[in-house]
Amino acid sequence: MNRWQAIAGMGLCVGLAGCAGTSRDTLYQVSTIDALLAGTYDGDVSLNALRRHGDFGIGTYDNLDGEMILLDGTFHQVKADGKVYAPDLRGETPFAGVCSFRPEKSFGWTERVDMAGLQRRIDREAPNPNLFCAIRVDGRFKTMRTRSVPPQQRPFPPLKEIAASQPTFDMADVAGTIVGFRCPAFVAGVNVPGYHLHFLSRNRSQGGHILAFELETGTAQVDVLDRFTMQLPETEDFAAVDLAQDRQQDLHGVEKEKAKR
Template identity: 55%
Template sequence: MRKNSLLALVLTLPLFLLASCATAPRDTAYQTSTIDALLAGVYEGDLTCRSLMKHGDLGIGTFDSLDGEMLIVDGRLYQVKANGKVYTPSPSSLKTPFATVCRFTPEDRFIIPAGATFTDIEKLINTKAPNQNLFQAIKITGTFKTMHTRSVPRQTKPYPPLNQVTANQPEFHLSNITGTIVGFRCPAFVKGVNVPGYHLHFIDDAQTTGGHILGFEMLEGQAQIDTLHQFTMRLPKNTSAFANTDLSKDRSTELRAVEKGTN
């Protein structure tokens, strides 16, 4: 009887949790497409979120047609749309043009001092994980005095480049809010492929708001980090937009403006 009960429990689990990262390799960052392609306006999703989540239970990215900010937290998919609200779509119903995930197995946990800002967190993690040539997956939980986020609105063809989209991005100033940050610190050598340095997204505990982080100040919290020493990337196939995009340009200035909201 007990064996049958356990089988029934397994069968009732959400399929995306079963398919997510149980067989994904540890210590591996998995990515689809490149950040420079996204900057250039390649917003067509060619990988389902369900397929993406087979490679990890923590991640960030965006959705087909640039329809909001993506978070994957504890194996669950969240979409923060341009209205700042959080949605929980089926992973099989949406595709992504750009995302990074990993099977999160933290190797270090530490308390974050009160008053820590985005810059302070960067310095703290750099101290805890000084090897800048490896990827770091990051998860931070706690209470935030302030949280400054943004999201991006769904685009229609012909797609404008990303720096034009974010020049008029909806921004959200939150205060006294508890929630979770997830994201990555990427090495400098992935310039053009991913975001060198820190790229973090936020969702509140009530799962009502969040987005791409522009800044914050913490009241209290805890960080977990996972060093990733392997990197796997897939590129869009049978996608004319990607095939016809000039990826030889240096888009560093565009990326800084997009990531930091300094358009």
């Protein structure tokens, strides 16, 4: 095969891969986590548009108005009052990650496990740390601690300032679903390395960004994702935000459980 035939062949392979479907085993992401940390809360991708890229995922809403849970194709919005709302699908998101959830593996717990224990088990069941992993856990929780964030007005403060006074919610003996992702270490700056999980109660009345929990019994389903697509905002805010800084310290303060209030 001469050089030109090889190049033509490569083009054909790329073309076929493209035809295989854009959403299967793909994490589709809007914007970057560092842009969100820096206060880029004005989105330009509608929920209707996001929905075309998956039926499962997490994120936030325009102006940082609460936590997003996309489950079985339905968007849920956990606002700062801790309640769950049905968002307007014409509304937009400044940061989200979604996929078409087609789990390859399922496993369960019959003994109580905390967040660290659950993550260790998922790491054993889906051992490749360099691929993305979509995670769904349906179960009954002895405790569930979440947070949400209130909507912001311009000039937008950085997320760490908002997180310092974020409302948190403590639930007990609640049934519901964990929705989230495990991302590889190499996404630092782009998404959240490691686990990022949201919760929605089975009766659709409570939820949020998970800080801690104890699972009583439950079943996990995991979908390993080997493709990653990003949609970057074409907004003035995104054009102006400084994404050269290392914001890993900020991220840790914002996403994880902090010292007790």
